Amino acid sequence: MKSGHSPSVPLPPDHVTASPPPALRAVEVSHAFGDRTVLRGVSLSAAPGEVVAVTGPSGSGKSTLLHLLGGLDTPGQGEIWWGEQRVDTLDTQLRAGWRAQLLGFVFQHHYLLEDLSVAENLQVPLLLAGQAQDSPERVSELLDAVGLGGRASESTGVLSGGERQRVAIARALATRPRALLADEPTGSLDQANSRLAAGLLFSLARQQGTGVLLVTHDEALAAQADRCLHLVDGVLSA
Ligand SMILES: Nc1ncnc2c1ncn2[C@@H]1O[C@H](COP(=O)(O)OP(=O)(O)OP(=O)(O)O)[C@@H](O)[C@H]1O
Ligand SMILES: [Mg+2]
Known part of the structure; x- marks a missing residue:
């Protein structure tokens, strides 16, 4: 992790996490x-907890x-590894289970799931990851963190674009994932x-050692990453 990120938003207190975040390795992916x-032959490595833009x-x-x-x-070609787990050869169901946990x-x-409320959208990954018991507290602290505490029971269909994006970010953080894409x-x-x-994403990385891979056109956001890579016409370079 790069030092010196100043968190604008403190994350809610964390549980002790069971496993360290895995390293990511993509080998000659086409x-x-x-x-x-x-x-075209994309290879990429990210250390556990590294933030890559x-x-x-x-x-x-x-x-x-x-x-x-x-x-x-x-x-079509290549390998994708998270820690010791090769992911691209898992069948669809195993990959879905792996993804929900990690x-x-x-x-x-x-x-977002339009037929569900804002809170229910956050509950879905918690259910899939077997964390339903934590759900009410976790959902409300995350919605507060993204400034949507008063909107929990509303349908996501009525939200503005920015509000939808904040729900999407809160949902991605719900399970305290070991890595965030x-x-x-x-x-x-x-x-x-x-x-x-940005404060939420980088706080997660700093406080919980979560690896973050983010795609962005936002130069201020990219500048906060540990490392920035460029993809042009399917070819990745530093
Ligand atoms: N499911 C798909 N079927 C066919 N073509 C696809 C599919 N998904 C992506 N593509 C094509 O692959 C190319 C790359 O798409 P991709 O969405 O990865 O670009 P991107 O870099 O994310 O672009 P943007 O910055 O606009 O989001 C595009 O030409 C797109 O049309
Ligand atoms: Mg895109």
Whole structure:
């Protein structure tokens, strides 16, 4: 971890976490959609607890890379490892179980469950990770942390873009994941809420040793990472 991040938002007190965060390693990952090659031999290592930013032009493959690293999809070629676990060879069900235990994900397009309330959206990952017993307290402290404490029972369908993004961030943090993948986590936020969201993400990394891989166009956010990588036309470089 880079020192000197000044937390703007303290995280709620943590439980003692059982396992150290795993290192991430991607080896020569290539991927195509039909005849369009999107990733070309991407190799990447991140130390446990490291915060890595990935920047690059629109369409360069950033979201695709994040989805592959998070086991949402499997690469055409290459290997993806989290700690001792090779993830790309697990079947879909095992990958889903692994992901629920280890990862938090902030999607570029949020993917909130529209039929559920704000609080219920945060409860889903807690249920999937077997942490339902912690759910009410955890949900309310996280919603307070993202400034949405009064909105718990509302449908996510009525929220503004920035509010939806804050729910997505809170949901990604719900299980106290060992690693967090965040795709443009401040893309819909004004400056004040961007700072709040960045404070939450980096507090998580600092206080709990959570590894963070974030895709961003926000230079202020990228500058807070330990390391910044660039993806251009499917090729990753430092
Ligand atoms: N499921 C899919 N099927 C077909 N093509 C896809 C699919 N997902 C992504 N692509 C294509 O892969 C390329 C890279 O997409 P990706 O979403 O990874 O880019 P990105 O770097 O995240 O862009 P942005 O900054 O605009 O979010 C694009 O040309 C996109 O059209
Ligand atoms: Mg994208």
